[in-house]
Amino acid sequence: MDMNACIEACLDCHRTCLATIAHCLGRGGHHAEAAHIGIMMDCAQICAVSADFMIRQSPHHPHLCAECAEICGQCAASCENHPDADDAMRRCAEACRRCASLCGQMGVRPH
Amino acid sequence: MDMNACIEACLDCHRTCLATIAHCLGRGGHHAEAAHIGIMMDCAQICAVSADFMIRQSPHHPHLCAECAEICGQCAASCENHPDADDAMRRCAEACRRCASLCGQMGVRPH
Amino acid sequence: MDMNACIEACLDCHRTCLATIAHCLGRGGHHAEAAHIGIMMDCAQICAVSADFMIRQSPHHPHLCAECAEICGQCAASCENHPDADDAMRRCAEACRRCASLCGQMGVRPH
Amino acid sequence: MDMNACIEACLDCHRTCLATIAHCLGRGGHHAEAAHIGIMMDCAQICAVSADFMIRQSPHHPHLCAECAEICGQCAASCENHPDADDAMRRCAEACRRCASLCGQMGVRPH
Numbered sequence: 001m002d003m004n005a006c007i008e009a010c011l012d013c014h015r016t017c018l019a020t021i022a023h024c025l026g027r028g029g030h031h032a033e034a035a036h037i038g039i040m041m042d043c044a045q046i047c048a049v050s051a052d053f054m055i056r057q058s059p060h061h062p063h064l065c066a067e068c069a070e071i072c073g074q075c076a077a078s079c080e081n082h083p084d085a086d087d088a089m090r091r092c093a094e095a096c097r098r099c100a101s102l103c104g105q106m107g108v109r110p111h
Numbered sequence: 112m113d114m115n116a117c118i119e120a121c122l123d124c125h126r127t128c129l130a131t132i133a134h135c136l137g138r139g140g141h142h143a144e145a146a147h148i149g150i151m152m153d154c155a156q157i158c159a160v161s162a163d164f165m166i167r168q169s170p171h172h173p174h175l176c177a178e179c180a181e182i183c184g185q186c187a188a189s190c191e192n193h194p195d196a197d198d199a200m201r202r203c204a205e206a207c208r209r210c211a212s213l214c215g216q217m218g219v220r221p222h
Numbered sequence: 223m224d225m226n227a228c229i230e231a232c233l234d235c236h237r238t239c240l241a242t243i244a245h246c247l248g249r250g251g252h253h254a255e256a257a258h259i260g261i262m263m264d265c266a267q268i269c270a271v272s273a274d275f276m277i278r279q280s281p282h283h284p285h286l287c288a289e290c291a292e293i294c295g296q297c298a299a300s301c302e303n304h305p306d307a308d309d310a311m312r313r314c315a316e317a318c319r320r321c322a323s324l325c326g327q328m329g330v331r332p333h
Numbered sequence: 334m335d336m337n338a339c340i341e342a343c344l345d346c347h348r349t350c351l352a353t354i355a356h357c358l359g360r361g362g363h364h365a366e367a368a369h370i371g372i373m374m375d376c377a378q379i380c381a382v383s384a385d386f387m388i389r390q391s392p393h394h395p396h397l398c399a400e401c402a403e404i405c406g407q408c409a410a411s412c413e414n415h416p417d418a419d420d421a422m423r424r425c426a427e428a429c430r431r432c433a434s435l436c437g438q439m440g441v442r443p444h
């Protein structure tokens with residue numbers, strides 16, 4: 001049940017980040033800054049991978065979920081704190097926060 | 112609107128195929144036959160890629176959707192025609208049929 | 223033998239496109255234009271996928287190779303024709319041309 | 334330099350694992366056991382992702398490399414310790430060991 005919600009949050013966050021990359025590249029200027037696009041590319045990819053590990057019920061999903069939660073948190077901050085944050089970026093931050101929260105619950109940090 | 116439904120069908124089919132691969136490997140025997148697992152691996156991957164091309168609004172999405180529709184149709188057949196098809200495989204065939212139909216509408220064959 | 227060379231060209235082109243995206247985002251301005259980054263994202267992804275289909279010896283690899291050849295050709299043109307093409311972009315165009323050529327030989331257009 | 338060698342080891346390990354999955358599914362029986370195929374699927378995917386994070390020079394690559402090293406080590410063990418390990422599986426174990434070693438040097442565990 002919890003894993004199901006987490007898989008859905010990951011797939012939604014993957015999709016939102018990928019769409020927001022296209023949106024920000026289209027706006028150009030500092031919306032297209034390397035660090036901002038870069039964290040969204042990282043976030044889109046780690047979300048897809050974490051979802052896949054959970055879908056396969058891999059025993060390695062807890063480490064990936066923990067890393068996903070961390071990257072989602074940074075992606076949300078990059079969208080929220082952007083000086084020209086628009087609606088698309090605020091929606092992206094929301095999807096990232098939701099995914100960070102659910103992946104944080106599924107996640108276990110390696111030690 | 113149509114593209115949105117197609118993206119959702121692709122992400123759902125990706126997820127269902129990946130879960131059904133794990134299910135069929137767990138059952139073993141002819142559920143784990145190379146050709147059956149192979150078409151589900153192809154289907155899971157082309158669905159994720161077609162979704163990404165649509166999400167990015169890439170001008171190349173129509174060719175990928177056409178290929179996705181073809182592979183989804185073969186994956187549905189592999190699940191439906193399996194001599195020991197169970198509920199998981201029938202649900203996989205349904206997700207594939209739905210994705211094949213929507214991708215077929217978005218798709219354009221190269222010429 | 224031929225397929226081996228094609229897999230290597232795809233993996234090399236995937237890597238070069240991904241590195242050139244980071245390079246162009248870092249340079250900014252019209253290096254970071256949506257259409258230019260977009261075709262490199264499409265190319266990086268289709269190359270990885272075509273490689274995977276060949277590595278798995280999927281019967282569907284010829285259609286994917288044909289699409290890969292087309293996208294690689296457009297990505298090479300986007301890099302070559304860029305008004306401020308630099309060494310990184312010329313190397314990217316070279317990797318794309320090589321991959322387009324080898325995938326074109328492996329590829330079969332759907333009909 | 335070191336990162337370059339690590340990227341190459343990841344791409345090689347991705348490719349070898351994917352090919353060995355197809356090989357083991359083709360042999361069937363306990364070569365196709367869920368846990369053995371599953372760890373190779375995890376390994377193929379984490380290797381591709383770690384390579385991508387390094388190619389993009391993402392600041393998050395050290396955590397992914399650390400996780401990659403761990404999964405590669407387990408995949409090598411699954412191939413080496415298999416009661417009917419053949420040449421393809423031994424080559425897979427070698428590629429995994431090499432990738433585990435290089436990713437272990439690039440990797441930093443989260444704390």
